[in-house]
Amino acid sequence: MRRSLPNWLPLLFLTLLATATDEFVIVGVLRTIAADLEVSVPAAGQLVTVFAVVYALGAPTLAVVFERFPKRTVMVAGLLVFVLANAAAALAPGYWELMAARVLAALAAAVVTSAAFTTAAMGAPEGMRGRYLGVATAGMTAALFTGVPLGTWLGGAFGWRATFWLIAAVGAVAALGLLATAPRIGGSEPAPLRERLAPLRNTAVLRLVTVTFLAASGGLMFYTYLAAYTAEVAGGSHGLLSLMLLTVGIAGLLGAVLAGRAADALGPRRSLRLVVGGHALALALAAALLSSGIGDPVVMGAVIAFWAVFAWGLNPPVQGSIMGAAGPRAAMTALALNICGLYLGTGVAGALGGAVIGLAGIGWVPVAATALMTFSFLLTPRAVPGKRAGDSSEPQPAGA
Structure with a gap:
């Protein structure tokens, strides 16, 4: 039922x-x-x-x-x-x-x-x-x-x-x-400060936080300069940009919900690799569209929607993976550390994207974003062999 x-x-x-x-x-x-x-x-x-x-x-x-x-x-x-x-x-x-x-x-x-x-x-x-x-x-x-x-x-x-x-x-x-x-x-039960800071020494947690940081840096770099990208691909107008932003919001909302369901069905680690890999592919498509000279707003909207589904699908699987790596006693600290990675990535995205535009132009923003997302994918841990899909998020001791 x-x-x-x-x-x-x-x-x-x-x-x-x-x-x-x-x-x-x-x-x-x-x-x-x-x-x-x-x-x-x-x-x-x-x-x-x-x-x-x-x-x-x-x-x-x-x-x-x-x-x-x-x-x-x-x-x-x-x-x-x-x-x-x-x-x-x-x-x-x-x-x-x-x-x-x-x-x-x-x-x-x-x-x-x-x-x-x-x-x-x-x-x-x-x-x-x-x-x-x-x-x-x-x-x-x-x-x-x-x-x-x-x-x-x-x-x-x-x-x-x-x-x-x-x-x-x-x-x-x-x-x-x-x-x-x-x-x-x-x-959590009262514990020494050293034990409560366990996520800071947990290599599995830190690896996942790095995945989040790189994914945020790449994905939000593209989002930050979406207006310039839209203008470069399809000529751009205020109405077209508003439509693209609405597309990002709707597709991103759908992506968050679907990623949560995927995390339950496939396990958080498998779904995390799917989301980050799909995100890298979507950014590569955005880069290819810009260099192809195809200026059709419908095609651009489809590419941006495809990207937004994966861009906003990151949180459910990465948080489920971090919960499994940190264990319930350090869950809040570990998730907060991941939020730190997300927001630091957001800050890097704007600065790095601006530097890329200044040096090479808007056409290289999705290329740089794809590179960061590829590094994020390479760091994404694989699911534990021999376990069914939903078991990969089982809590582990905080110092695992």
């Missing part, structure tokens, strides 16, 4: 939708913020950079601190801080007050995200971990074409402060819902 998903899982989706929207939504109201606070646009842009850096560094650091607390308590408390931080951003009288609010929101989001993914993985019934992680991941993906555009529109219609009030409201709804429905998943 088919089991229905629990009512707390959509709340995890909503939680991750709010935290992901908070990171990227400011891009859509950047000029408005700069004008209102009387700073330059590049200075306003640092509100995005600081959020990403604090998030990346805060996730593994704070996970070590909060690993031993019940996950529902961590999520609800973290969301309350997240709500207060966004309210403070909405009320900020100046640039530095807004920057401080962004730092606090990033720290809270880092804790909440790690605890949410841990809850999705450990609260899933046997054989459904990948599906649960896929639903949670879909919340981050959906932010690209629901939360971010909605927040941008709201900021344009009612001022940039309204955007932060919206995020605070969504965070409050998620906190109340999780307080009432989230499963009781306890924290």
